[in-house]
Amino acid sequence: MTSLAGNAVLTQNHFELFSLPVSFDLDLQQLSANFRALQQSVHPDRFANASAQEKRLSVQRAAQINEAYQTLKSPQRRARYILELQGVVFDDQSNPVMEPMFLMQQMELREALSGLKSKANPESELDKILASLKVAKKEILTQLAEQLNTPETADLDKASQLMHELQFLDKLQSESEAIEEELMDRL
Amino acid sequence: MALIQISEPGQSTKPHERKLAVGIDLGTTNSLVAAVRSGQAATLADEKGEHLLPSVVYYAKDKTRLVGKEARQHQISDPLNTISSVKRYMGRTLDDIKAKEPSLHYNFIQTDSTVPRIKTQAGEVSAIEVSAEILSVLKKRAELTLGDELTGVVITVPAYFDDAQRQATKDAGTLAGLNVLRLINEPTAAAVAYGLDKSSDGVIAVYDLGGGTFDISILRVTQGVFEVLATAGDTALGGDDFDHVIANWIKQQLGLDNSDKSLNNQVLGAACQAKQTLTTEQLANIEIEHNGIKATVELSLEQLNTLIDPLIKKTLMPCRRALRDAQIELDEVKAVVMVGGSTRVPRVRDRVGDYFKQPPMIDINPDTVVAIGAAIQADVLVGNKADSDLLLLDVVPLSLGLETMGDLVEKIIPRNTTIPVTRAQDFTTYKDGQTAMSIHVVQGERELVSDCRSLGRFSLKGIPPLVAGSARIRVTFEVDADGLLHVSAREETTGIESGIEVKPSYGLTDTEIEKMLLDSMEHAEEDIAARMLHEQQVEADRVLEALAAALDDDGDMLSTEERQSIDTAAENLAKLKTGNDDRAIKQAMQELDKVAEVFVSRRMDSNIRKAMAGHNVDEFNAQD
Structure with a gap:
């Protein structure tokens, strides 16, 4: 019997989703290979002929994977995301003191x-x-x-x-x- | 009693049965249908051997409709009842159309619907219905050629089509009785047709210059996956503009003025003819007859090039923008694919080749390349090629945003974001007890609402009455794999999820679609009932078949009780399916959907885990 963990995937952070360690330096090739493998398995195109339920779920998962990929792919967004994982809250309105x-x-x-x-x-x-x-x-x-x-x-x-x-x-x-x-x- | 057939593991329920699926290029000037047969994708011809179906519909007084060549014959004698180039009106409001066409070609009328209608002698029709007529003819052609009902279709749209235009296209498909598996972008389809997924990996550019629009897409191909990195374009630039500059030149040369409409048309026709001649010749002879006097002028290839160079240059700017958005350097582009009739012009090929520093690919007929790519994708989507790696990851062509205070746009989903995508935004109420609010969604790149295209106001009703500012309404914008926007909302503090009703202010309502369906059928009520029943039966078959295959593969993810309740719901659906109550079938499907939810979700997550464990999908499906 396979694991019955319910919505485990939804609660994973972006790094976990791609089975990568939380680190700024990232194996970008691995990231994009994992991205493709994930989309191959959940993209709505793989469920074009499936039930409404599966279609909905597949859109959700594919969107989640896209979001995670775009975040990790961009160095800047990746940095911000790592900081957020560390509990840093970004307030876009504030004016920090600059060097x-x-x-x-x-x-x-x-x-x-x-x-x-x-x-x-x-x-x-x-x-x-x-x-x-x-x-x-x-x-x-x-x-x-x-x-x-x-x-x-x-x-x-x-x-x-x-x-x-x-x-x-x-x-x-x-x-x-x-x-x-x-x-x-x-x- | 019909039970679900459980086949041996590793066998699909109906072995070796290929599903029929086609790709449709619903073009401005011509439309085409293509299918994959014995491994080869090709366009399908009508009984006279014609592949191109002119996108023209004639509405006769006796309410009969002619589509294609026969319709085109009425264009000059009866222009108001002969609708051509209807694609230009898809998803457009009357104001949009007026802005582009100061003197309207047809008798447009504004009704209470947001979708404008055209008055013909056979009644009023919308662009959606006209497109549905064209699609119906292609559907019939495909079913006749392929010998059975179609399981599904893929319809292509310009990459630069906005949400309203995409929605209108999908509605036209539904109206024509088609199961639209997916809307795909024309440039992406062209890349698929060239089989670029089968050659080496790399970045490709697709340059698509049609009659009235220009698109450029930058894609990365990796092991069968087409990832669109960026797309840009100009919806008001195409081969028609070439004709206009040539026509102006002719008038200048012959000293003709602009006042005579029929003369203008004649000159424009001659200009187009000359342009075509010059794709193979060095010199074109132009003859114009006016007030019984014949005048001739020669247009050289060189002169033509001088005339159209500024227009071609205008297409190279979006190329630059797309490369920049994709963060791709020019020398990384390893292939350039040409799409659209206007890429037949040698100067276009040369200039594009110069820009990308390589000769562009022109092997496939630019008129049919899009339909062929759509057919290949349709074949994959219905599951005829279980071992295929082909996957298209497209993007949102134009940023989606919301109106904030002071006519400003706040971008929610920036352009070139990979779809599907979901973004949430929180709102609050500004009055005590406020139960409704309106969200204005716009599409475009500009900062001011008035400079963007309004997709409409989504009204949220049923917000629980709370003190001003204390409600937190999370509005979720989802763009699905067709590039269509869905808006949903929930109040977070009280957790009222489904109570909030979101209604778009544009596009067709369900009632309107139903009415259009009624209008389109002779024995309306019986026809509609029969069609509804048939659609539900087909859908039920599909659902049961997919479920059987899923249970076959992953039945062990379920406990005995869970399996039991799924089986019961499936048996119930299988039983009702043979009856004639379409509502009961629909309801049984919904029930099955509900009990299968946990199974579906586990399967999806298990897919994800398998993908990450180094087992790819191929291996997973290899037993098929």
């Missing part, structure tokens, strides 16, 4: 962005900004990894601070991308 160095760097990027449209070649300028954002993000993620590879011993305050910095960069990035779209539309 002066970081703020300086932010202001420079923002100035470059606002002066962009008057530039002769805004696209290449924009590419430069996007590239430096990428570098800055990568740097923070490296620092986050140091903290979150062993979540039990992580400095949660430090990690949360880094997450806030990432959010700042994200905001800049989406503003840059909005400008990029504008530039594209103008062409």
